[in-house]
Amino acid sequence: MRVEEAVGRQIARLRAQRGLSLTELGEALGHFLDKPWSRQAVHQAERGRRAFTAAELTALALVLDTSVPALFRAEDQQIELPGRAVPPEEYRGILLNREGDAPLDGVEELIVALHDIGRVLSRPALARLARIGRAADELD
Structure with missing residues (x-):
């Protein structure tokens, strides 16, 4: 699975949990971005058919009441990056804070x-x- 698909699945899952329509999510994103996303843009994001900017990921995390790393979670699947595929264990490891002295470690x-x-x-x-x-x- 491509990393964009993993993010898209999390967006769709969290949107459904929050009871938001595609349009409502797009409008809510407009509060943090220059303009709202269209229903089609949200649909494309949920299908993994678009890349995301740092600002968009931040806005998605704010609107969906989650963290940016949580948007990247994948259910025990290999993640395909342009250079190579990353095994599930390695992918999960990069989502977790590896700094031993970081206050949010764990x-x-x-x-x-x-x-x-x-x-x-x-x-x-x-x-x-x-x-x-x-x-x-x-x-x-």
């Missing part, structure tokens, strides 16, 4: 883990179990 890993836990907990069967557990607690 926070990115925690965010990824929490996202994964949230995905598991949002499954319908587990949501029912959580409701049953809360009801049982109320009876005590």
